[in-house]
Amino acid sequence: MIYNIEYETMPREALESIQLRRLQATLSRVFATVPFYRSKFLEAGLKPGNIKTLADLAHLPFTNKQDLRDNYPFGMFAVPMDNVVRIHASSGTTGQPTVVGYTARDIDTWAELMARALTAGGASRGDIIHNAYGYGLFTGGLGVHYGAEKLGASVIPVSGGNTRRQVIIMKDFGPSILTATPSYSLHLAEAAEEMGVSFKDLNFRFGVFGAEPWSESMRREIEEKLNLKAVDIYGLSEVIGPGVAIECHEAQNGLHIFEDHFIPEIIDPDTGQALPHGETGELVITSITKEAFPVIRYRTRDITSLNPEPCICGRTMVRMGKVSGRTDDMLIIRGVNVFPSQIESVLMEIDGVEPHYQLEVDRKDNLDILTARVEISDKAFSDEVKELQRLSSTIENNIKETLGVSVSVKLAEPKTIARSEGKAARVIDKRKL
Amino acid sequence: MQAQQISIFLENKAGRLSDVTKILSDSGVNIRALSLADTSDFGVLRLIVDNNAKAEEALRNGGFTVKTTPVVAALVNDRPGGLHGILELLTKAGINVEYMYAFVAQSGDNAVMIFRFNKTDDAMAVLSENGVEIIDGEKLYTM
Numbered sequence: 284m285i286y287n288i289e290y291e292t293m294p295r296e297a298l299e300s301i302q303l304r305r306l307q308a309t310l311s312r313v314f315a316t317v318p319f320y321r322s323k324f325l326e327a328g329l330k331p332g333n334i335k336t337l338a339d340l341a342h343l344p345f346t347n348k349q350d351l352r353d354n355y356p357f358g359m360f361a362v363p364m365d366n367v368v369r370i371h372a373s374s375g376t377t378g379q380p381t382v383v384g385y386t387a388r389d390i391d392t393w394a395e396l397m398a399r400a401l402t403a404g405g406a407s408r409g410d411i412i413h414n415a416y417g418y419g420l421f422t423g424g425l426g427v428h429y430g431a432e433k434l435g436a437s438v439i440p441v442s443g444g445n446t447r448r449q450v451i452i453m454k455d456f457g458p459s460i461l462t463a464t465p466s467y468s469l470h471l472a473e474a475a476e477e478m479g480v481s482f483k484d485l486n487f488r489f490g491v492f493g494a495e496p497w498s499e500s501m502r503r504e505i506e507e508k509l510n511l512k513a514v515d516i517y518g519l520s521e522v523i524g525p526g527v528a529i530e531c532h533e534a535q536n537g538l539h540i541f542e543d544h545f546i547p548e549i550i551d552p553d554t555g556q557a558l559p560h561g562e563t564g565e566l567v568i569t570s571i572t573k574e575a576f577p578v579i580r581y582r583t584r585d586i587t588s589l590n591p592e593p594c595i596c597g598r599t600m601v602r603m604g605k606v607s608g609r610t611d612d613m614l615i616i617r618g619v620n621v622f623p624s625q626i627e628s629v630l631m632e633i634d635g636v637e638p639h640y641q642l643e644v645d646r647k648d649n650l651d652i653l654t655a656r657v658e659i660s661d662k663a664f665s666d667e668v669k670e671l672q673r674l675s676s677t678i679e680n681n682i683k684e685t686l687g688v689s690v691s692v693k694l695a696e697p698k699t700i701a702r703s704e705g706k707a708a709r710v711i712d713k714r715k716l
Numbered sequence: 717m718q719a720q721q722i723s724i725f726l727e728n729k730a731g732r733l734s735d736v737t738k739i740l741s742d743s744g745v746n747i748r749a750l751s752l753a754d755t756s757d758f759g760v761l762r763l764i765v766d767n768n769a770k771a772e773e774a775l776r777n778g779g780f781t782v783k784t785t786p787v788v789a790a791l792v793n794d795r796p797g798g799l800h801g802i803l804e805l806l807t808k809a810g811i812n813v814e815y816m817y818a819f820v821a822q823s824g825d826n827a828v829m830i831f832r833f834n835k836t837d838d839a840m841a842v843l844s845e846n847g848v849e850i851i852d853g854e855k856l857y858t859m
Contacts, residue, residue: 659725659781660781661781661782661783664723664725664781664783665723665760665783666721666723666760666762666783666785666832667760667814667815667832668753668754668755668760671725671755671758671760672755675757693757693758694725694727694757694758695727696725696726696727696732696779696780696781697779697780697781698779699727699779
């Protein structure tokens with residue numbers, strides 16, 4: 284099934300003409316209303332009128348996450364606050380999180396995109412959707428929720444956590460579609476097993492999983508353990524939230540990007556040069572319909588490639604491959620974005636702790652486990668074990684409070700953590716993604 | 717009056733303890749008493765040695781985190797109730813024992829115990845007032 288046949292199967296030529304029109308309108312608007320974009324364009328010697336073709340987009344400067352932080356909280360909004368009806372913020376960033384806003388029309392657009400995505404994932408009007416994405420500042424929960432309602436499905440806004448209750452709801456309400464992070468879905472499977480509930484006896488047909496990287500082998504595990512067909516969804520709050528791209532359940536081979544709302548590019552992350560279709564690089568997205576928070580050439584830091592081949596599902600929109608990594612050192616721990624530098628600033632604030640640390644991420648029982656090895660200094664060292672344990676729990680609590688992720692701290696002997704070897708030495712990711 | 721103890725931070729991994737003993741052995745430092753407190757992740761090794769300065773320098777050069785802590789070495793009657801009598805005195809005076817361990821050598825009919833108190837000076841005063849003999853650090857290191 285395709286939710287919006289007209290747009291989702293539009294011939295390329297017609298699609299590109301819509302893209303150009305919408306791009307030009309977006310550029311004129313941000314040039315007039317967002318000082319950041321105005322000065323960036325002028326610095327590059329460009330005015331919106333200079334962008335005459337889609338290829339001209341490549342002349343415009345990139346927008347980075349730091350630019351959004353620098354304009355915290357509302358500096359990048361392109362409409363007056365009177366017209367903003369919703370605010371979300373990115374998860375787990377120290378100091379300045381990324382704040383995004385939506386007009387009523389943006390919320391409609393988002394709901395439409397999520398209705399398309401859920402349909403591509405196998406949902407339709409008669410389905411009951413068990414939505415285990417977190418509700419709140421995180422865009423996952425409400426994004427799916429509005430899409431499900433737009434589609435006319437019945438949505439259970441169960442949100443994250445309280446896993447045993449979720450199993451009871453799955454058993455009693457008989458939902459047919461599961462939306463969750465892939466790691467949480469496996470956690471649900473285990474909890475169900477412990478409670479003597481088999482997914483074979485449940486009603487699920489499809490699952491739409493995203494908000495964290497996952498592999499093909501994890502897909503097979505999820506499909507087997509949850510007895511459903513699993514599709515990948517992509518999105519980020521800076522662009523709109525979930526619903527930027529979706530895999531169709533027919534092919535399960537690449538995620539269709541909704542190009543009537545977003546223009547994707549793949550660039551070489553080092554040179555910034557655009558790469559041709561098929562080559563792997565960093566995904567850059569320009570929004571062309573958003574009102575409150577348009578982004579121009581936003582660097583997602585996600586590594587993927589674009590595939591323009593026609594798809595068996597009938598959608599004409601280009602497909603991006605599963606995200607295979609990041610161009611920065613951001614980690615996604617249980618759906619929360621974590622930068623090693625944030626851990627560093629927490630450590631710096633604790634008296635006597637050296638900013639020498641190493642993060643290790645692993646997945647145990649399908650949940651991400653973050654361990655931080657932190658070198659102990661002479662100043663922080665005590666001959667009493669209880670003082671050292673107090674120090675580890677202070678570090679653990681401060682990290683949890685600031686970043687929103689649980690971490691287990693292991694104190695390390697001085698100079699046992701590699702120095703000046705760049706990002707790689709800071710992070711050991713043992714998850715098999 | 718008080719004695720100095722050297723404490724060393726050790727990660728729980730094979731061979732770390734022998735790294736310490738090797739460093740001390742190579743620098744000719746003799747271990748007089750020791751205690752090891754451990755958790756699942758790390759341990760704290762506490763040592764009374766015959767030459768603190770030498771031991772500390774060698775261990776630091778060997779990359780260890782080292783700290784010196786004042787402790788009290790007291791003579792304990794080597795008979796039932798000997799240790800209890802001392803602990804009772806301290807409890808009455810509101811002094812906590814953070815940890816304690818036994819010294820290798822004996823002194824006549826007495827055992828030697830190493831104490832780490834929350835209030836070192838107060839503890840020494842209580843013990844002296846009550847006739848408990850405290851062994852001076854310099855004497856202890858070469859006993």
